[in-house]
Amino acid sequence: MERDTLRILEMLNQLSLTDTQKEDFLAFCASREQELEVLNAVDTSDVERMVHVMPILTVVREDVASQPFSREDLQRGAPETDEGYWCVPRVVE
Amino acid sequence: MRYETVIGLEVHVELATKSKIFCSCNAKYGAGPNEHVCPACCGMPGMLPVVNKRVVDYGMKAGMMLNCHINRTTTFDKKSYYYPDLPCAYQTTQWFAPVAVNGTVEIETSKGKKSVRIKQIHMEEDAGKLVHDIAEDTTHVDFNRTSVPLIEIVSQPDLSSAEEVEAYLERLKMLLRYAKVAECAMEHGTMRCDVNLSVRPEGSDKLGVRTEMKNMNSIEAIKHAIEYETARHIDAIENGTEVLVQETRRWDDIKGKSFAMRNKETAGDYRYFPDPNVMPVVIDDAWFDSIQASLPELPEEKFARYTEELGLSEYDATQLIKSIALCECFEAAYAVCGNAKDAANWMISEIMSILNKRQMTYDMLSINGTALGELIKLVMDGKVGRANGKKILAAMFEDTTIEPVAYAEANGYVMSNDTGLVEKVVKEVIAAEEKAVADYKGGKEKALMSIFGRCMKELKGNCDPQTLRTILTDTLNKM
Numbered sequence: 001m002e003r004d005t006l007r008i009l010e011m012l013n014q015l016s017l018t019d020t021q022k023e024d025f026l027a028f029c030a031s032r033e034q035e036l037e038v039l040n041a042v043d044t045s046d047v048e049r050m051v052h053v054m055p056i057l058t059v060v061r062e063d064v065a066s067q068p069f070s071r072e073d074l075q076r077g078a079p080e081t082d083e084g085y086w087c088v089p090r091v092v093e
Numbered sequence: 094m095r096y097e098t099v100i101g102l103e104v105h106v107e108l109a110t111k112s113k114i115f116c117s118c119n120a121k122y123g124a125g126p127n128e129h130v131c132p133a134c135c136g137m138p139g140m141l142p143v144v145n146k147r148v149v150d151y152g153m154k155a156g157m158m159l160n161c162h163i164n165r166t167t168t169f170d171k172k173s174y175y176y177p178d179l180p181c182a183y184q185t186t187q188w189f190a191p192v193a194v195n196g197t198v199e200i201e202t203s204k205g206k207k208s209v210r211i212k213q214i215h216m217e218e219d220a221g222k223l224v225h226d227i228a229e230d231t232t233h234v235d236f237n238r239t240s241v242p243l244i245e246i247v248s249q250p251d252l253s254s255a256e257e258v259e260a261y262l263e264r265l266k267m268l269l270r271y272a273k274v275a276e277c278a279m280e281h282g283t284m285r286c287d288v289n290l291s292v293r294p295e296g297s298d299k300l301g302v303r304t305e306m307k308n309m310n311s312i313e314a315i316k317h318a319i320e321y322e323t324a325r326h327i328d329a330i331e332n333g334t335e336v337l338v339q340e341t342r343r344w345d346d347i348k349g350k351s352f353a354m355r356n357k358e359t360a361g362d363y364r365y366f367p368d369p370n371v372m373p374v375v376i377d378d379a380w381f382d383s384i385q386a387s388l389p390e391l392p393e394e395k396f397a398r399y400t401e402e403l404g405l406s407e408y409d410a411t412q413l414i415k416s417i418a419l420c421e422c423f424e425a426a427y428a429v430c431g432n433a434k435d436a437a438n439w440m441i442s443e444i445m446s447i448l449n450k451r452q453m454t455y456d457m458l459s460i461n462g463t464a465l466g467e468l469i470k471l472v473m474d475g476k477v478g479r480a481n482g483k484k485i486l487a488a489m490f491e492d493t494t495i496e497p498v499a500y501a502e503a504n505g506y507v508m509s510n511d512t513g514l515v516e517k518v519v520k521e522v523i524a525a526e527e528k529a530v531a532d533y534k535g536g537k538e539k540a541l542m543s544i545f546g547r548c549m550k551e552l553k554g555n556c557d558p559q560t561l562r563t564i565l566t567d568t569l570n571k572m
Contacts, residue, residue, distance in 0.1 A: 012362065014175065051168050051190065051373040058372035063147035065112040065119040069131045084126035085224065085233035088177045092225050092232070 001029035094331070095295040098323045100258060100288060101250035104265060105243050106275045107219065107283040108151045114218050114242035115142030115185065115371075122281070126235040134218075134240035136180025141370050144169075148242040149192065149374055151274040152216045153384045155244055156193025158268045159211050163381065167192045169216075169371040172363045177234050178220040186217035186245075188365040190373075198248075198268070200260040209261055210249040219243050244275075250289065250300070255316035262286065262312055270456055271389045271417045278454075279310045286315060292326035301326065302337040306344045306351060318344040322351055395420055403433035412441050416455035419445070425462025430469040439469050443486055459493050460486075468497035478554040481506040509555045512564065518551045519565050523572075533569060541566070 006026060010017055017025065071084055080087040113120050116133035133140040149167075156163050170188040196211035221239040223232050246265065252258050266277040266284065277284040286309045291301035304322060309315045322342075328334045342351040390398070392414040399410035413419050419440060427436040444465075448455055468485055471477040477485065477497075485506060489495045501507050509515070522544060523530055532540035548561055 008362070012173070012175070012364075049190075051166055052367070056372050057375050058144050060144045060146035060149065060374070061117070063110050063112050063145050064117060065121075066117045067119060067129065067131075068117075071127045071130065074130060074132065074135055074137075075127070080231070082227065082231070082233060084128070085227070085235055086127070087228070087231040087233055090225070090230055090232050091177055091223065 001026055001033070096292050096323075096327050096330075097295045098253050098319070098326075099250045099291045099293060099300060100252040100254075100319065102246075102248045102252065102258065102261065103287040103289070104246045104248075104262070105219075105285045105287075106155075106246065106265075106269060106277055108148055108242040108244060109273065109275050110145060110147045110151070110242055112145055113240040114145050114148045114216065115240055116140075118240070120241045122238075124237055126233070127237060129237040130239070134180075135236045136182075136239075142185060142368075144371060144374060145242065148216055149376070150384055151242075151272075152192040152214060152244055153376065153381070154272050154388065155246070155269060155274050156196065156214050157385060157388055158272045158274075159193070159196040159198055159214065159246070159265075161193035161196030161211060161214060163193055163376065164190050165376045165381065166190060166373050167216075167376070168373045169368045170365050171368045172365055174363060176220075177232060178223050178239070180221065180236060180239060184218060184220065185368055185371065187215035188360075189367065191215035192244075198261060198264055200257060200264050202254075202256045202260050204256075207251075207257065209251045209257075212247045212249050214244050214246050217243050217245060250291075255319040258288070258315060258319060259312050262315070267392060267415075271392065273389070273417070276456075279312065282310055285310050288315060288318060288322075290319060290322050290326070292323060292330065301330070303339055304337070304351075305341045307341055307354075309344060311346075314344060314346045317346065317349060318351060321349065325351070389417065399433075399437075403427070405433055405437050409434075409437040409441060412445065413437060416458070418456045418458040422458055422460055422462040422465060426466035426469055429463055429466025430473060432469070432473060435469055435473060436466065439465065439486075443483060447487070447490060460489055461493055464489060464493075464495065464497055471497055471501060475557055476508055477501050477506050478508065478556070478558075481554045505553060505555065507555060508557055509552065512560065515548075515552065515556055515561060515564050516568070518548055519561075519568050522548045522551060523568065530569065530572075534572070541569070544569075 003022075003026070006017075006022060009015075075081045075086065078086055110120050112118060113134055116131050118131050118134055119129045121129070127135075133142060152167075153163055167187065168190045169185050171183040172186045172188065173183045175182050191213040193214040194212070196214070198209045198211060200207050200209060219238050219241040221234055221236040223234060225232055227233045248261070252261060262284075269275045269277050275283065279285070288306045288309060289303055290306070291303040293299060293301045304326075306318050306322065309318060321344075325335075326337060329337045338356070340356050341354045343354045344351050395414050396410045399405045399413060400407055405413075413423050422444070423436055423440045426439065427433050430436055444458065444460065445455065448458060465486075468477075468482055468489070472479055472482040481501070485495070485497050485500055488500060489497070526544050526547060529540045529543045533544065545562065545565060548565060549556065549558070552561070
């Protein structure tokens with residue numbers, strides 16, 4: 001993990017880490033990367049990709065539309081609404 | 094130095110399902126803000142997605158139409174990004190095992206035929222809509238579109254001109270509409286396109302700096318944008334007018350320019366990881382076979398059948414295969430009237446003409462093909478005149494429940510076999526059209542048409558033209 005990558009992750013996650021937190025996190029990542037290098041050294045080219053840890057499949061539903069919830073119910077906890085919209089701080093100039 | 098443009102497209106297509114991809118909310122466009130939402134699609138904690146089977150059906154079907162390999166185990170992944178149009182702060186999409194991979198689309202341009210490779214087709218949810226012009230300090234959020242199902246069709250960078258891009262998009266639209274998986278109307282936003290473009294010296298195998306223009310929703314705009322971007326890249330390379338960087342750009346069709354939006358994200362930025370809330374979808378043989386059996390006859394196959402088996406001209410067949418709606422209407426009409434040439438003539442001369450005049454696309458045709466066949470048969474059998482047949486057709490456009498036979502009878506459009514009535518009308522018209530009669534008698538053959546037309550008008554078109562002509566000329570010649 002490079003410092004630049006950590007800076008991007010901070011930005012993407014909207015975090016503000018202290019210098020100590022950054023050092024701790026970089027050290028943690030370096031340790032994990034060493035472990036990953038060990039794993040990457042194993043040849044898995046003929047191993048089938050595992051798609052899930054459990055041998056279970058998804059449940060599918062038929063394409064039938066319904067509307068069991070009202071807008072009013074869903075917006076009851078919203079900090080701000082207006083004419084049926086949720087309102088958030090402006091995201092464009 | 095000569096340059097070549099290298100273009101790859103990412104095409105988002107909204108699937109024509111009734112409900113959303115991971116919840117049962119209505120997927121139809123046009124409701125009031127946030128009327129088609131539930132705790133799942135507006136990102137309430139604890140809600141779990143349940144996959145809509147028809148989305149997988151359509152994803153597979155699209156893949157088969159584009160000659161793709163179908164992944165029999167396909168999985169969903171989370172793509173992280175923060176923006177208010179995405180209530181979960183991630184989009185559920187497919188990264189590691191998309192439903193379809195490694196396909197091809199054949200296109201034809203003025204330079205000949207070309208095969209465009211498809212990298213993959215993946216299923217995913219759409220984002221919500223942000224409205225910025227209601228208030229100054231807030232953005233209004235509508236989640237109706239959130240979780241509406243999409244497929245994203247990713248091509249390899251095999252396209253090299255605006256003409257090829259247009260041909261590719263038209264071909265995609267045609268195939269997906271034939272398969273009835275999507276409306277593909279760019280003007281309605283149900284088909285959107287991201288254009289990845291770079292420029293390199295002709296013959297080079299090294300790709301140049303790539304820029305991406307997102308959410309293009311008209312073929313004309315895409316063509317203009319490709320021409321502009323190509324010129325901008327070449328100018329930067331040759332004259333150093335700017336430093337090209339990998340970035341996402343916005344196309345402004347009014348200004349005819351592209352503008353930098355942000356540095357291009359890479360896959361790492363999105364931190365894709367398997368969605369633990371959606372289990373793998375395994376497509377067994379029965380499911381796969383049922384979708385394969387539902388594939389439509391392709392446009393080329395219809396063309397061959399229309400020309401070889403039904404005896405249509407290449408022109409007629411080419412017109413009809415432009416749209417699956419036209420084909421279906423034609424085939425149903427032909428099944429009833431039994432005359433392919435007549436059915437094709439009505440489709441091309443009348444129906445396509447009406448659609449064009451009304452500025453409707455061919456896929457918007459809602460006329461019942463069986464009813465059209467009945468109408469064509471009425472005209473073929475001489476029970477309704479062609480002019481009145483057109484009037485019935487116009488009425489059928491307004492009301493698709495109209496039954497031609499009953500409508501013709503109710504409105505007096507059925508041909509009269511009453512020769513006594515025809516003789517009476519002929520005599521009345523001859524009496525009223527003294528000058529035309531005199532002209533005809535004086536040798537002006539054209540005057541006969543005028544008298545004929547007046548007679549047909551008085552008979553409201555409900556007379557066999559040959560019968561009228563015989564009675565009229567006999568009467569005139571006896572004078």
